[in-house]
Every structure is written in structure tokens, then in C-alpha cells.
Amino acid sequence: MRDLPQIYAQQFKTSLAMMLQYRASLVIWLIAHVLEPLIFLVVWSAVSRSSGGSVGGYSPGDFAAYFIVLMLVNHVTYTWVMYEYEYEVRHGTLSFALLKPLHPIHSNIADNVSSKLITLPGMAVVAVILALIFRPVFHLQLWALAAFIPALFLAFLVRFLMEWMLALAAFWTTRVSAVNQVYFVVALFLSGQLAPIALLPLPVRVAAFILPFRWTVGFPVELFLGKLTPMQALTGIAVQLVWLGLSLLLMRVVWRAGLRIYSAVGA
Amino acid sequence: MSTLPAITVSKLSKTYIVPVREAGVKAALGSLFHRRKEEIKAVDGISFNLAPGEIVGFLGPNGAGKTTTLKMLSGLLHPTAGEVAVLGHVPWKREKAFLRQITLVMGQRNQLVWDIPAADTFELNRAIFRIPQADFRRTLDELSELLELGPLLRKPVRNLSLGERMKCEIAAALLHRPQVVFLDEPTIGLDVLMQRRIRSFILEYNRRYGATILLTSHYMADVEAMARRVIVIHRGKLLFDGELADLVRRFTAHKTIVVQLGDCLADLKAYGEVVSCEDGRTTLRVPKAETARVTERLLADLPVIDLTVEDPPIEEVIERVFTQGSA
Numbered sequence: 001m002r003d004l005p006q007i008y009a010q011q012f013k014t015s016l017a018m019m020l021q022y023r024a025s026l027v028i029w030l031i032a033h034v035l036e037p038l039i040f041l042v043v044w045s046a047v048s049r050s051s052g053g054s055v056g057g058y059s060p061g062d063f064a065a066y067f068i069v070l071m072l073v074n075h076v077t078y079t080w081v082m083y084e085y086e087y088e089v090r091h092g093t094l095s096f097a098l099l100k101p102l103h104p105i106h107s108n109i110a111d112n113v114s115s116k117l118i119t120l121p122g123m124a125v126v127a128v129i130l131a132l133i134f135r136p137v138f139h140l141q142l143w144a145l146a147a148f149i150p151a152l153f154l155a156f157l158v159r160f161l162m163e164w165m166l167a168l169a170a171f172w173t174t175r176v177s178a179v180n181q182v183y184f185v186v187a188l189f190l191s192g193q194l195a196p197i198a199l200l201p202l203p204v205r206v207a208a209f210i211l212p213f214r215w216t217v218g219f220p221v222e223l224f225l226g227k228l229t230p231m232q233a234l235t236g237i238a239v240q241l242v243w244l245g246l247s248l249l250l251m252r253v254v255w256r257a258g259l260r261i262y263s264a265v266g267a
Numbered sequence: 268m269s270t271l272p273a274i275t276v277s278k279l280s281k282t283y284i285v286p287v288r289e290a291g292v293k294a295a296l297g298s299l300f301h302r303r304k305e306e307i308k309a310v311d312g313i314s315f316n317l318a319p320g321e322i323v324g325f326l327g328p329n330g331a332g333k334t335t336t337l338k339m340l341s342g343l344l345h346p347t348a349g350e351v352a353v354l355g356h357v358p359w360k361r362e363k364a365f366l367r368q369i370t371l372v373m374g375q376r377n378q379l380v381w382d383i384p385a386a387d388t389f390e391l392n393r394a395i396f397r398i399p400q401a402d403f404r405r406t407l408d409e410l411s412e413l414l415e416l417g418p419l420l421r422k423p424v425r426n427l428s429l430g431e432r433m434k435c436e437i438a439a440a441l442l443h444r445p446q447v448v449f450l451d452e453p454t455i456g457l458d459v460l461m462q463r464r465i466r467s468f469i470l471e472y473n474r475r476y477g478a479t480i481l482l483t484s485h486y487m488a489d490v491e492a493m494a495r496r497v498i499v500i501h502r503g504k505l506l507f508d509g510e511l512a513d514l515v516r517r518f519t520a521h522k523t524i525v526v527q528l529g530d531c532l533a534d535l536k537a538y539g540e541v542v543s544c545e546d547g548r549t550t551l552r553v554p555k556a557e558t559a560r561v562t563e564r565l566l567a568d569l570p571v572i573d574l575t576v577e578d579p580p581i582e583e584v585i586e587r588v589f590t591q592g593s594a
Contacts, residue, residue: 003394003397006394007394007395009394010390010391010393010394010395011391011394013387013390014380014383014387014388014390014391017382017383017384017387018380018382018383021382021383021423022382091376092376093376093378095338095343095371095373095376096376096378098342098343098361099341099342099343099366099369099370099371100366100392100395100396101363101366101367101395101396101397102395260345263343263344263345263359264283264284264344264345
């Protein structure tokens with residue numbers, strides 16, 4: 001364990017070198033990440049204006065703030081491990097990772113974090129431009145901003161572990177993209193990426209509370225924007241901790257079971 | 268000095284369970300509800316040992332179970348039955364102490380990151396294998412010298428030729444100086460010169476570090492150059508384990524006699540099976556027991572300029588082993 005910082009540092013250098021090889025795809029990737037929240041932002045602002053300047057308490061300025069912060073939070077917590085494992089299991093390159101004296105999740109995390117750090121400045125510039133165009137309204141509170149930092153960190157961990165486990169579906173099925181599709185549709189709805197959870201019908205709100213999705217994206221956004229009471233904030237962080245604990249417990253089981261299959265059918 | 272084997276394999280088996288489906292729409296629909304499974308015995312009860320520092324050629328036709336065996340030995344596959352021990356470890360447990368001492372090079376797959384120079388992947392391996400900086404530098408210098416890596420290390424891997432990439436792959440796999448090396452067709456697709464260079468490198472690595480090496484190849488020249496001992500498997504079963512020379516002796520009933528007469532006019536059918544005649548050199552195939560008698564007669568009856576007696580080419584021997592094995 002004591003060598004992990006060094007390994008992460010090295011992985012960071014490698015990821016950096018790799019990403020800089022693909023400057024064009026970085027730009028395309030950035031555009032894709034901006035477009036989705038941008039579309040929802042435009043749609044909801046229009047809806048808000050046409051219904052007299054407010055939908056469920058959200059003004060056009062509130063929607064602008066919500067989707068710009070959402071874009072940044074989503075950028076921080078987002079992963080692509082599913083695609084990686086699908087490729088690696090299908091092409092057998094995972095075998096190389098298994099021949100190394102290090103759990104592959106470490107290079108997955110290091111790769112994710114380093115890519116984020118590289119793309120973050122680009123996202124920040126985009127956020128500023130969007131803010132100038134859409135005039136967001138912020139009701140910031142100091143305690144909420146302080147609570148936002150651990151909430152964001154937990155959101156990243158929970159989402160990473162959850163999607164990493166989902167990525168291991170590649171051990172069981174060659175149709176991982178179908179599994180991903182289902183996941184993305186549910187996540188879009190329940191994480192708050194489509195609309196603030198507060199605007200959705202009660203059954204959906206209940207589902208969003210019970211399931212992990214909201215806690216990986218929507219919750220930190222709501223917290224940042226001052227939409228939550230201190231009690232709601234504490235509850236949210238507690239729920240995140242529960243999901244983190246469950247994920248940590250479950251990931252070992254899933255990993256071992258997956259490896260058993262991988263090593264049974266031909267690595 | 269202890270003579271404990273570096274690798275012990277005992278009654279090792281691996282059975283794959285694969286879904287089977289007939290062609291056609293009806294079968295496709297049927298398989299939605301009812302999947303038929305078939306068991307395929309890739310490796311079927313093989314046993315052998317390797318002494319420390321030994322180089323052994325592992326031979327067999329495609330699908331014989333060579334790669335499956337190497338994967339079980341390196342811990343990627345879980346055996347269905349039987350025992351394996353490599354340096355005292357059970358491979359499939361993939362203990363760190365085990366992984367630090369072995370390597371597997373697969374000629375058909377690459378571990379190097381495609382878009383960046385090999386040197387960057389080497390650095391990553393250094394961190395992951397916790398190789399001390401000084402050892403890393405020394406090993407890398409030695410490998411660079413032996414494999415003539417020099418300028419290749421700074422080029423993105425995708426810009427390297429197949430041979431150059433293979434050299435870098437081998438270096439990446441050996442940076443942690445493994446004591447046990449599994450090579451699965453390390454020379455596949457390479458030109459003769461590059462094959463020769465990789466062969467001499469592997470021999471040198473074995474000599475310098477006393478590493479135990481098990482290698483598969485379809486090029487008999489590889490095996491002849493590197494391994495005195497060979498293990499032959501076919502359809503998952505062990506056919507032969509011993510010296511290459513013994514294999515040739517055991518599986519050849521014939522010898523080849525090449526007679527130089529100056530022209531191809533004489534009919535030599537009476538002496539043996541005529542394989543070819545070019546530039547006055549006739550190649551005859553004769554039963555091994557009759558070699559001496561036929562040679563004597565040829566020399567007595569004909570104006571022979573030159574005559575040599577040879578074993579058939581190793582490829583031919585192997586072909587015979589495989590066809591007899593499947594009979």
C-alpha cells in the first residue's frame with residue numbers, strides 16, 4: 001500500500017501522455033459533455049418562461065445555475081470503466097493486468113482522476129462562458145459549500161465503485177452495451193441529470209431517495225445551490241456513506257465471482 | 268544446491284464449457300430458451316516437471332492445449348483438475364510474491380500502451396512491480412543492449428514495426444527479471460533475422476539469470492536453437508517428453524540420402540523412394556534399417572561425387588508425431 005502514491009503518480013504521467021496524443025478527441029469529448037446539460041438547460045428555461053417565470057420554484061436563472069453546476073459535478077464523478085472492461089475482457093488484454101502484482105482498480109482510478117484533472121480547466125472555461133450567456137442565479141450558503149466538498153468526494157467514490165461493478169458484467173455477458181443502456185436511462189432520470197429531482201413526481205422522488213443514482217450527481221448539485229436544509233444535507237451524506245460501505249463490501253464479492261468465470265472460460 | 272523443480276504439473280486438466288448452436292433461425296430461436304452446452308477438454312491429464320534454469324520447448328498443433336497450459340501455469344486460468352506448482356506457489360491464487368517472479372509473453376497480444384513510447388510503459392511497470400530505481404536502470408540497459416532497443420524506446424508503440432514492437436514487448440515483460448518465463452509464440456510473424464535475434468536473446472537471458480523458460484512455437488528452428496528438451500501435446504494429451512534428438516529417433520523410420528551424380532539421368536528407384544532430383548543431386552528416402560546397405564550399394568554401383576545421410580527435417584518429424592498421435 002505504501003507504494004500506491006508512486007504508482008498513481010506514474011499512472012498519471014502515462015494517462016497524461018496518452019491523452020495528449022488525442023487532442024482532437026479531447027475536444028469532441030468536451031463538446032459531448034457540454035451538450036447534454038446545455039440541451040436540458042435550454043428546454044427547462046423555455047418551459048419556465050412560458051409558465052410565468054417559474055416551474056416548481058425554479059426560475060430560468062435557477063435552471064441555468066442547476067445545469068451549469070450539474071455539468072461540473074457530472075464531470076467530476078463520471079466514469080468510462082464499462083467501456084474499458086468490455087474491451088479488455090473481449091480482447092483478453094485484461095490478462096496483462098491480472099499478471100501484475102496490483103489490483104487493476106488502482107490503475108482504473110488513477111486513470112480516471114488524471115484524465116479529469118487534465119480536462120477540468122476546459123470544463124471551467126465552458127462553465128464561465130455558459131454563465132455569461134445564461135445568467136445563472138446562485139443562493140450560496142457557506143455551510144452548504146463546506147458540506148459540498150465531502151459530498152462531491154463521496155459522490156465520486158460511490159459512482160466509481162458502482163460503475164466499476166457494473167463494468168464487471170463483461171465477465172458474464174458479451175452484451176455489455178445493453179446493460180449499460182438500461183443503466184444510463186435509469187441514471188439519467190434518477191440522478192437529476194434530466195431535471196432537478198424536486199420537480200419529478202412523488203414515486204420518482206422516493207425511488208431517487210432509495211436508489212444510489214441521485215447521491216452520485218443530483219445531491220451535491222442541490223447542496224451547492226443551497227436547495228437543502230442542514231438536516232437534508234446530513235441525511236444525504238449519511239446515505240452516501242451507506243452506499244459507499246455497501247459498494248466496498250459488494251465489489252470484492254463481484255470481483256472474485258467475475259474472476260472465477262474469466263478464469264474458467266478462457267482468459 | 269537444491270534440485271527442487273521450478274515447475275511441477277501433475278495430472279493437469281482443463282475443460283471448457285461452451286454453448287453450441289446449430290446454424291439457422293430455428294436453432295437461434297431455440298437457443299433463446301434452451302442453451303445446449305458442450306464440454307471441451309483442452310488439456311487432459313498432463314504431467315511434467317521443469318528443473319530450475321531449464322529451457323523446454325512446448326510443441327503441439329493449433330488447439331492442442333499449449334496456450335491453455337501456459338495460462339494455467341501463469342495463474343490466468345483455474346485448472347479443472349490436477350495440481351500445478353510454480354516456484355512453490357499455486358498459480359491461480361495470483362499471490363503478489365508469485366506474480367513478481369514470473370512473466371508471460373504472448374506473441375499475438377500486446378501489453379504496451381499503443382499510443383505512447385514503450386519507455387513510458389516501462390516506467391509504469393517499474394512502479395507496479397516496485398523495481399528499485401538502480402536495478403531498473405541496470406536491467407533496462409542490459410535489455411536495451413541485447414535487444415538493440417535504443418531509439419525504439421522513444422517512439423510511440425504504434426509507429427514501431429512488428430519486430431520492433433515484439434522486442435519492446437519482451438523487454439517490458441522482463442524488466443522485473445522473472446525467474447520463470449512463459450513464452451507463447453514469441454517469434455510469430457517475424458522475419459528470419461528478427462527470429463534469430465530473439466532466439467539468441469532468450470538464450471542469453473537464460474544464461475545470465477538462470478531463468479526457467481517454457482516456450483511454444485510453430486517454428487521448429489526456434490525449438491532446435493533453444494530447447495534440448497521438448498514436451499509434445501496433442502488434443503490435450505502428452506505425447507512425448509524428452510530430448511529433441513530422441514523425438515527424432517523415435518518417430519522417424521526413414522533417413523534421407525542425398526547422392527550427387529552430376530546429372531539426373533540415372534533411375535535410382537531401385538535404391539529407395541526418389542523424393543527429388545535437382546542439379547544432379549538426388550534425394551532418396553530409405554527405411555532406417557537399410558541405410559547402411561543402400562549407401563554401400565550406391566557407392567559400389569554408381570559414379571558418386573558426393574553422398575550424405577541425413578535425418579529428415581524436424582518439421583517432417585513433428586508432422587509424423589501429430590498424425591500418429593491422432594491415429
